[in-house]
């Protein structure tokens with residue numbers, strides 16, 4: 001293995017068919033809402049159960065549109081994990097969040113523990129969506145704010161014609177006959193000039209010298 005492969009971000013991104021899985025969210029406050037809405041914005045038919053001692057009015061209002069979301073207003077019980085595939089723990093009780101992870105591990109349920117990256121089996125990313133194109137951004141847990149800014153950058157700069165391009169390529173892909181290798185060669189040919197045809201995107205925003213945040217400045 002190359003030394004470079006052992007460095008930097010070692011997380012492995014996948015695109016889950018979440019709508020076919022059962023998700024438990026523990027915590028009915030601001031972050032429970034943030035994580036659940038991130039899920040439903042992308043995969044609106046996901047079966048979600050949200051358990052919280054107190055569930056915010058914002059969450060109660062938000063889920064009215066989602067018959068696939070069940071709210072349970074009480075403290076977490078380990079049996080809440082029964083039949084679940086994934087859990088996101090977003091309570092204000094750090095020890096409880098760690099307990100959720102412990103119980104999830106016993107049941108082989110994948111866990112995201114919002115206040116403790118070390119206890120997470122996976123992180124949520126910032127998500128850019130242009131029609132069928134989706135880009136997930138990770139900073140390896142180093143700066144969720146930068147992930148958010150990168151999302152905004154791509155949202156602004158990806159051309160609206162992206163979906164048209166995708167639709168055209170799907171049509172061509174479906175119409176191409178011949179052997180697999182021939183198809184690959186043809187699709188590579190068709191798309192070879194794609195990037196050079198695009199308008200050169202402006203550079204990402206830079207931090208002014210005076211604001212330059214280095215590890216030894218606050």
Ligand SMILES: C[C@@]1(CC(=O)O)c2cc3[nH]c(cc4nc(cc5[nH]c(cc(n2)[C@H]1CCC(=O)O)[C@@](C)(CC(=O)O)[C@@H]5CCC(=O)O)C(CC(=O)O)=C4CCC(=O)O)c(CCC(=O)O)c3CC(=O)O
Nearest residue numbers: 038117123124125126138139140141143144145147148151
């Ligand atoms: C490790 C990870 C685990 C996970 O949650 O999955 C994690 C952990 C933590 N986040 C914290 C803080 C903030 N998180 C956000 C926002 C987002 N956080 C998201 C993901 C992740 N956050 C995972 C790593 C992702 C990566 O690798 O980059 C995003 C991308 C996705 C989503 O949540 O859907 C979403 C942006 C979505 C978008 O807008 O595109 C903001 C900014 C804001 O809200 O405006 C802040 C405040 C500013 C700041 O800290 O930067 C804290 C400290 C809590 C405290 O201090 O109490 C922890 C815990 C810790 O680090 O110890």
Ligand SMILES: NC(=O)C1=CN([C@@H]2O[C@H](COP(=O)(O)OP(=O)(O)OC[C@H]3O[C@@H](n4cnc5c(N)ncnc54)[C@H](O)[C@@H]3O)[C@@H](O)[C@H]2O)C=CC1
Nearest residue numbers: 027028029030031052053054075076090091092093114115
């Ligand atoms: N990963 C991320 O992106 C971020 C994570 N956080 C972390 O998320 C955590 C939650 O923050 P907020 O939602 O703002 O807090 P909050 O106070 O708004 O909500 C906490 C929720 O946890 C519930 N709760 C507490 N004990 C419980 C129990 N035993 N069983 C079930 N529910 C219980 C409460 O009833 C409430 O609904 C904090 O620990 C914070 O550090 C904060 C910001 C971003």
